[in-house]
Amino acid sequence: MNFNFKILTLFLFILLSLHHIKSDVVRLNDDNFDNHIKDGVWLVKFYAPWCKYCREIVATYVNLAEVVQDNWNIGEVDCIENEFTCDEKANNMVNSYPTIILFKDGKYIRMFPFERTVEKMIEFVEKNVPDVPKTEYIPSTPPDENENENENENENENENENEIEEVIIEDSQVIVLTDESFEETTKEGAWFIEFYAPWCNHCKSLTPVWEELAHVSSEKDINIAKVDITKNTVLKERFKVVSMPSIILYIDGGVIIYTGTRKLDNFVEFIDYELKHYEEKSKDTSVEKEKRVSVLHIGNFDDQIKDQDYFVMFYAPWCKYSKLAKPHIERVAKKTPFNIGKVDCTVEGQLKHRFDITRYPQMFLFKKDGTFTPYYGTKEYKPIKQYLRENIVQEVSEEIEPEIII
Numbered sequence: 001m002n003f004n005f006k007i008l009t010l011f012l013f014i015l016l017s018l019h020h021i022k023s024d025v026v027r028l029n030d031d032n033f034d035n036h037i038k039d040g041v042w043l044v045k046f047y048a049p050w051c052k053y054c055r056e057i058v059a060t061y062v063n064l065a066e067v068v069q070d071n072w073n074i075g076e077v078d079c080i081e082n083e084f085t086c087d088e089k090a091n092n093m094v095n096s097y098p099t100i101i102l103f104k105d106g107k108y109i110r111m112f113p114f115e116r117t118v119e120k121m122i123e124f125v126e127k128n129v130p131d132v133p134k135t136e137y138i139p140s141t142p143p144d145e146n147e148n149e150n151e152n153e154n155e156n157e158n159e160n161e162n163e164i165e166e167v168i169i170e171d172s173q174v175i176v177l178t179d180e181s182f183e184e185t186t187k188e189g190a191w192f193i194e195f196y197a198p199w200c201n202h203c204k205s206l207t208p209v210w211e212e213l214a215h216v217s218s219e220k221d222i223n224i225a226k227v228d229i230t231k232n233t234v235l236k237e238r239f240k241v242v243s244m245p246s247i248i249l250y251i252d253g254g255v256i257i258y259t260g261t262r263k264l265d266n267f268v269e270f271i272d273y274e275l276k277h278y279e280e281k282s283k284d285t286s287v288e289k290e291k292r293v294s295v296l297h298i299g300n301f302d303d304q305i306k307d308q309d310y311f312v313m314f315y316a317p318w319c320k321y322s323k324l325a326k327p328h329i330e331r332v333a334k335k336t337p338f339n340i341g342k343v344d345c346t347v348e349g350q351l352k353h354r355f356d357i358t359r360y361p362q363m364f365l366f367k368k369d370g371t372f373t374p375y376y377g378t379k380e381y382k383p384i385k386q387y388l389r390e391n392i393v394q395e396v397s398e399e400i401e402p403e404i405i406i
Contacts, residue, residue: 025065025259026075030082033089038106041072041129043121046090048080050316050346051097052240052358057116058259059243063202064118066261071133072125080318080346104129173214175225179234182227190275191250192217192258192267194226195236200244206262213267222271249274254298254350278350292333294341298350304341305366309392311375311384312341312364314352319360325379332381338388365391 028036028044037044045061047054065074079086079094086094090101091108100112102125110128114120122135177185177193194210196203214224229236229244239248239255247258249271256274260266284299296304296312304310313329315322333340345352345360355364363375365388373391377383 025061025261026073028075028077028082028085030084033077033082033085034106036073036075037103040105041125041132042075042103043072043100043112043125044090044103045076045098045100046079046086046094047076047098048318049078050080050352054098055257056240056242057098058257059202059246060116060118062259062261063243064121066202067118067137068122068135071135072129102128172211173218173224174210175223177225177227177232177235179232182232182235186223186225186250189223189251190221190271190278191223191225192271193248193250195229195239195241195244195246195248196226197230197244198228199230202262203245206245209262209264209267212264216264216268217271220271221275251278252298252350253354255353256349290342291330292340293330294339296341296343296351297348301343301351304339305372306368306370308339308368310339310341310366311388312343312366313361314343314345314355314357314363315361316346317344318346321379322361325361325363328379328381328384332384332388336385336388338392 025045026036036042043064045054045057061074061076068074077085079097090099093099093101093108093111098116100116100121102109102112112121112124114124119137122137126132126134175185192213194203194206196206210224210226217224227235229241235241239246245262247262249256249258258267258270260270278298281297281299284297285303287300287304288295294304294310305312311332313322313325315325317323329340329342332338343351345357351357355362361379363379363384364372365375366372375384375387377387
């Protein structure tokens with residue numbers, strides 16, 4: 001039986017390979033963009049990792065790639081890492097995130113202006129490129145509330161039975177998380193979490209893969225879990241879940257969004273890489289300074305702020321307001337004895353989510369007693385210096401380097 005299964009799997013793999021079925025969203029960058037889109041039809045998403053609207057359509061975009069397969073191509077460009085492509089190759093249309101643009105044979109066709117759903121994007125491409133192969137798509141929708149009462153009763157009974165069967169699977173190693181249990185259950189360890197809805201077809205398709213992932217991960221330092229968003233609206237809102245399934249890696253209050261294909265090997269590869277990367281960073285307690293400003297990260301952050309007062313700026317390198325605040329922060333670090341630090345939120349996802357950073361820059365005063373307060377003042381040298389003098393016991397009678405007024 002096992003031998004026959006392997007033969008069947010090999011046959012299917014060869015068959016799929018021969019048809020060049022595409023189920024991945026193609027990662028485009030400054031080096032490969034032109035070479036990829038020069039042939040065929042491409043719908044390309046230009047995004048930024050920090051953008052909440054970009055995060056909200058991750059699952060939708062993955063679904064789109066799975067539905068479209070080889071009819072046309074789905075790509076995405078991280079504009080933080082590939083500024084040249086976003087600035088020079090998108091017909092000057094990338095002014096906000098996400099921006100979705102249609103290309104054909106390397107030429108700009110049109111920017112996608114509609115609601116970001118699989119159905120709308122398919123309609124958009126087929127309307128603007130009439131000769132593209134047509135895609136059949138039946139969207140997953142919640143049960144129809146307008147059906148007659150008898151049908152509803154029967155459906156609800158069947159749904160409840162199915163839900164019970166899923167919960168009481170004896171050999172299931174997938175942990176069920178709820179609004180009530182989440183904080184206590186996830187306070188330690190790493191968690192790979194699926195947010196799903198019982199009516200979602202893509203979620204149903206993922207179930208056996210998710211169960212297998214939990215089985216193969218049982219001896220690893222990772223917990224495989226799931227959240228039913230129809231019953232746990234607090235978690236749905238907290239993690240801004242708008243499409244299903246949405247998958248995240250959750251470690252120490254930090255979130256890393258999974259954007260790959262929903263295949264076992266891809267899940268395992270992602271988990272192994274991220275856990276190794278996190279472990280390496282966590283062990284690095286060294287502190288580098290840039291113009292006397294401490295560069296803080298997940299490895300050194302807690303050690304730095306636990307026994308001393310620290311004024312910290314959470315920022316993004318691309319943000320113009322962060323760029324404007326940077327010289328003022330550096331000046332405070334240079335001319336006062338206060339501890340000044342900065343956190344690059346495009347790299348430090350765990351710290352960004354731990355402190356719920358939603359805009360840039362945001363500044364906090366961390367006190368050595370374990371408390372911290374946000375700074376709402378003007379992000380300039382003199383107001384910051386005055387704020388620190390008023391809120392830190394240590395008094396500053398003279399600046400470290402007196403200013404030379406010319």
